[in-house]
Amino acid sequence: xxxxxxxxxxxxxxxxxxxxxxxxxxxxxxxxxxxxxxxxxxxxxxxxxxxxxxxxxxxxxxxxxxxxxxxxxxxxxxxxxxxxxxxxxxxxxxxxxxxxxxxxxxxxxxxxxxxxxxxxxxxxxxxxxxxxx
Numbered sequence: 001x002x003x004x005x006x007x008x009x010x011x012x013x014x015x016x017x018x019x020x021x022x023x024x025x026x027x028x029x030x031x032x033x034x035x036x037x038x039x040x041x042x043x044x045x046x047x048x049x050x051x052x053x054x055x056x057x058x059x060x061x062x063x064x065x066x067x068x069x070x071x072x073x074x075x076x077x078x079x080x081x082x083x084x085x086x087x088x089x090x091x092x093x094x095x096x097x098x099x100x101x102x103x104x105x106x107x108x109x110x111x112x113x114x115x116x117x118x119x120x121x122x123x124x125x126x127x128x129x130x131x132x133x
Contacts, residue, residue, distance in 0.1 A: 007048035018053055028058035035063045036071040036080040043085030046108060050084060069094055076101035084108055 001009075011018050033054050037043040051061035066074065068091065074080030076098040086095065088107075095104075116127075124130055 003044040003048040004052065007045065007052045011049060011052055018056075022053050022057065025054075025057060028054065028060075030058065030060050032081075033059050033061045034074075034079070034081045035061060036066050036074045036083045037063060037085050038068055038071065039065050040085060042112075046084040050082075072098040072102070087112075087114060090114055 033051075035047050035051065037047045047063055051063060054061050064074075064080065071080070071083045071085070072091075072094045075083060088095065118124060118130065122130075
């Protein structure tokens with residue numbers, strides 16, 4: 001199943017979320033909304049859900065997969081309208097490079113964690129121990 005189809009199915013099963021997330025969003029008249037995103041599963045999910053909701057409101061969303069630095073450059077040069085996969089603080093240098101050339105609307109999710117994970121059978125607690133394995 002494509003990310004778009006999965007987003008549509010999930011949103012159809014959760015109309016209360018759609019109502020919450022689109023509250024105050026006006027009807028579109030075919031206006032383009034240009035998203036930039038990385039090929040990460042979370043970016044695919046969030047961006048496709050936004051695209052489906054906007055499409056249902058009458059907008060014409062376009063999704064453009066690019067390298068992470070190009071997401072910010074796209075916003076800064078007005079060749080993109082939105083990105084939903086800005087991972088902070090990991091992307092702080094890119095954010096700061098283009099800060100002031102786009103509007104930061106704040107986080108679209110909270111509590112996400114980035115890091116390294118290993119299977120339990122490895123029984124290690126640090127990068128240094130990883131080298132021994």
